[in-house]
Amino acid sequence: MTEPDSRPLEGVDRAGRAAAAAVVREFTAVPPFEATASNRGRSRTALLAVAALVVAVAVGAAVVAVVATDDELPVATDDAGPLAPLAPTYLPEGFELTAVVPPGQDGPPGLDVQPGRVDSYGLVRGVAGESNDGDLVHMQITQAEGPLPDDAGDRVALDDGIDAVLWESSDRYQLMWVADDTMVTLASYHLDRDDLVALAGDIAGEEAGAAPEGWRSVPYRDFSRGVVHFTDRDGGVLSLRLSFDLDLLSFLIAWERSECERTADPCPDLSTVDVRGEEGRLVGHVHPSPHLVVAWTDRTGWAVVLEGNLSEGELLRVAESLEPTTWDELLAQVYELDHGSAPGEFDEPTPETNAAVQGLVGSSDLQIRPVLDVAELEPDYSSFPLRTLGLDPDQPARLLGADPRQRYELGASVLDGTGLTRAELLRAESIGSWLVSLELDDSVHDAMGSVAETCVERAHECPTGQMAVVWEGRVLSAPVVQVPGGVESIAITLDGSGIELLHGEP
Amino acid sequence: MDSDGTVEVQADFAAFYEAHWSSVAALAYTLCGNRTVAEELAQDAFTAVYREWERVSLLDRPDAWVRRVASNAAVSVLRRRDREARARLRLIAGRSDDGARALLPAEHEHFWTEVRRLPTRQAQAVALHYLEDLSVADIAAVLDCAENTVKVHLHRGRSALAERLAAHEEVDR
Numbered sequence: 269m270t271e272p273d274s275r276p277l278e279g280v281d282r283a284g285r286a287a288a289a290a291v292v293r294e295f296t297a298v299p300p301f302e303a304t305a306s307n308r309g310r311s312r313t314a315l316l317a318v319a320a321l322v323v324a325v326a327v328g329a330a331v332v333a334v335v336a337t338d339d340e341l342p343v344a345t346d347d348a349g350p351l352a353p354l355a356p357t358y359l360p361e362g363f364e365l366t367a368v369v370p371p372g373q374d375g376p377p378g379l380d381v382q383p384g385r386v387d388s389y390g391l392v393r394g395v396a397g398e399s400n401d402g403d404l405v406h407m408q409i410t411q412a413e414g415p416l417p418d419d420a421g422d423r424v425a426l427d428d429g430i431d432a433v434l435w436e437s438s439d440r441y442q443l444m445w446v447a448d449d450t451m452v453t454l455a456s457y458h459l460d461r462d463d464l465v466a467l468a469g470d471i472a473g474e475e476a477g478a479a480p481e482g483w484r485s486v487p488y489r490d491f492s493r494g495v496v497h498f499t500d501r502d503g504g505v506l507s508l509r510l511s512f513d514l515d516l517l518s519f520l521i522a523w524e525r526s527e528c529e530r531t532a533d534p535c536p537d538l539s540t541v542d543v544r545g546e547e548g549r550l551v552g553h554v555h556p557s558p559h560l561v562v563a564w565t566d567r568t569g570w571a572v573v574l575e576g577n578l579s580e581g582e583l584l585r586v587a588e589s590l591e592p593t594t595w596d597e598l599l600a601q602v603y604e605l606d607h608g609s610a611p612g613e614f615d616e617p618t619p620e621t622n623a624a625v626q627g628l629v630g631s632s633d634l635q636i637r638p639v640l641d642v643a644e645l646e647p648d649y650s651s652f653p654l655r656t657l658g659l660d661p662d663q664p665a666r667l668l669g670a671d672p673r674q675r676y677e678l679g680a681s682v683l684d685g686t687g688l689t690r691a692e693l694l695r696a697e698s699i700g701s702w703l704v705s706l707e708l709d710d711s712v713h714d715a716m717g718s719v720a721e722t723c724v725e726r727a728h729e730c731p732t733g734q735m736a737v738v739w740e741g742r743v744l745s746a747p748v749v750q751v752p753g754g755v756e757s758i759a760i761t762l763d764g765s766g767i768e769l770l771h772g773e774p
Numbered sequence: 775m776d777s778d779g780t781v782e783v784q785a786d787f788a789a790f791y792e793a794h795w796s797s798v799a800a801l802a803y804t805l806c807g808n809r810t811v812a813e814e815l816a817q818d819a820f821t822a823v824y825r826e827w828e829r830v831s832l833l834d835r836p837d838a839w840v841r842r843v844a845s846n847a848a849v850s851v852l853r854r855r856d857r858e859a860r861a862r863l864r865l866i867a868g869r870s871d872d873g874a875r876a877l878l879p880a881e882h883e884h885f886w887t888e889v890r891r892l893p894t895r896q897a898q899a900v901a902l903h904y905l906e907d908l909s910v911a912d913i914a915a916v917l918d919c920a921e922n923t924v925k926v927h928l929h930r931g932r933s934a935l936a937e938r939l940a941a942h943e944e945v946d947r
Contacts, residue, residue: 280936284904287885288804290878291905295800299813301791301820733893748893 426469434461443468625693625704631685635661636758638719639734639746641677667736667743676743678736679729682719687712706758723749787827791820794837797906798844804886804901805848809877812848819844838915841902845916849894888938889931896931899924 421433424443432445441464442455454468498506628634661681685691690707708716723730736746798819803812823830823840830836877883889897895917902913910928914921 277932277936280932280939281904283881283885283939284900284935287878287882288904288906290882291800291804291886292796294809294877295796295803295812298792298795299817301788301795301817301824 424465424468426465426472428469428472430472432465432468432472434465436461445472447472622693625691628685628691628704628706629688632661633739634685635681635738636683636716637665637678637681637736637738638723638730639676639732639736640664640679640730642732642734642746643675643677665738667738676736676746678738678743681738683708683712683716687716708758720749784827786831787824790823790831790836794840795820798840801841801901801905802844802848803877804889804905805845805897807886807890815844815847818847835915838912841916842918845898845901849898884942885935885939888935888942891938892931892934895919895923896927896934899927900931900935903928 421435421444424432424434426432426445430445430447432443435442435444441461442453443464444451444453445468446452452471454464454471500506661684663680665678667676667678687709688706689709690705692705719730720735723733723735726733730749732746733748734746735749736743795816799812799816802815802819803809806812806815819840822843823836830839833839878886886901889900891897892900898917899913902908902916906912908916910921910924913928914924917924917927
């Protein structure tokens with residue numbers, strides 16, 4: 269056996285020492301440390317500052333300039349809520365900031381632009397279901413605001429005599445009906461027209477929200493990031509919502525044109541307001557209720573929605589006032605809000621989070637899978653990974669990541685909750701975060717270690733060297749595995765920054 | 775507290791800050807590649823230390839603690855770099871950005887760029903190794919892991935760097 273050639277490492281060491289000396293020379297001047305009463309909590313926002321600055325520069329360059337020309341308009345500030353950094357930088361002409369409402373919280377009274385709507389923060393509410401064959405359907409249940417419109421879609425008679433309206437879009441059917449002051453909407457990528465109508469017939473006579481026979485209910489995940497409300501002097505309300513919602517995208521595509529054509533106003537040529545370019549394209553506007561909606565989407569599911577009880581022209585004027593760069597900056601902000609976490613800051617997990625973590629033992633909701641490939645999503649909604657629920661652990665899967673622009677090709681699951689003996693939340697001082705600590709059953713130590721070894725060696729079973737943590741059909745994290753050998757436990761950071769495979773003492 | 779909200783800093787913390795700020799900021803720079811961000815991260819790390827000074831000052835290695843905080847924050851920034859890159863590039867086009875401007879001569883900048891391409895733990899171990907000439911035990915204290923693990927990270931990191939730097943030299947010839 270020959271000795272390894274150490275010369276390349278000597279060259280690296282020389283380069284490293286020289287590069288280190290160059291860096292050290294640049295940081296010799298020590299700035300004063302200014303401790304103030306207000307710097308408590310500063311580090312929480314420090315990492316967000318980069319993205320906030322990005323938003324401020326991009327949007328503010330266009331919008332604040334408008335504000336500066338109108339001294340009468342107050343420049344509102346609001347440093348509460350996760351969207352606060354966004355609000356002062358996006359201020360439509362003629363409006364003032366009224367409220368920043370985090371996800372899941374109620375806004376101030378009178379600001380809901382959709383009176384009577386059950387959920388202000390997402391278009392879909394109710395249950396989603398998956399059939400035993402893997403078909404996916406979403407059911408939206410809202411309080412009915414009136415009868416179905418006469419001129420929207422095709423009329424369809426369900427089995428029990430209920431009238432429904434059917435929309436057909438390029439990739440899915442949607443069906444809507446009203447019964448007992450409840451409006452139900454079914455939508456599916458997978459079912460054809462006749463199957464969807466048949467399914468609606470099965471559901472229509474049942475209690476609203478119940479999963480049809482042969483289907484199982486699955487929780488609907490709300491990816492909304494909150495709402496920013498603006499008002500004008502005439503009582504107009506404008507709301508801006510950031511969300512990730514595959515259904516929102518489809519709804520908008522479905523309502524494009526047909527809804528426009530039924531308005532009394534002249535139908536605008538959508539191509540003339542397509543100011544978003546390839547990303548963040550303005551896909552349409554809808555009139556499902558007295559409010560109007562204008563939305564942008566980058567076709568990977570992230571959407572920015574403007575809602576308001578304004579005239580169509582007014583809403584489009586606001587929409588068009590946004591600079592083309594807004595989309596990327598809003599996305600950067602959303603990502604920061606999702607994943608930004610600074611060392612030393614701890615938000616206590618909720619009881620629900622604790623319960624969910626403890627429930628991982630024996631559950632198949634969490635899977636560990638080797639990563640075969642990672643790809644940037646094409647800007648085409650047809651490439652959506654539609655099957656995100658009920659993953660077969662023995663089959664490869666194609667899933668979105670925490671960053672929805674990334675799509676992961678994954679191998680079969682190597683571990684799920686059945687291989688765990690314990691799952692708990694741990695406060696990790698070293699990284700300023702919470703960890704989900706998973707203790708593995710003795711019987712899976714070696715198997716897990718073998719897979720880790722294939723990743724370290726970049727073998728064909730794990731050519732990327734990455735192992736993905738899949739939670740409820742989504743890749744939370746896919747770090748590079750660095751150390752082979754038996755694995756006794758796994759620690760997952762809650763901010764999505766990574767996992768560590770914890771081994772016995774080497 | 776003074777009328778302007780300034781709080782008097784304890785003398786021992788001030789000495790600690792004075793002694794370690796430069797190396798912590800340099801460490802953050804090697805891992806995130808932006809001077810402005812690196813200085814911000816260093817300040818944040820020391821702010822975190824300041825808030826916990828009564829506890830941190832009792833640790834065997836408070837300097838390891840602050841380096842750990844800064845290096846973890848720096849790699850966290852690095853992870854977000856790709857998804858922010860597009861937005862940043864569009865924004866800074868035509869504008870000056872002192873933080874993003876190359877700080878070092880090209881060959882040194884290239885070295886740290888390659889370090890940042892390493893897996894997180896390898897990058898941290900390599901940066902600590904070269905920047906401060908820390909021993910394996912000291913690096914293990916900063917990264918809060920076993921010394922053998924540090925050895926593995928260092929070996930793999932240096933080997934990967936050797937390959938990449940050699941490939942770079944080939945291209946330059």
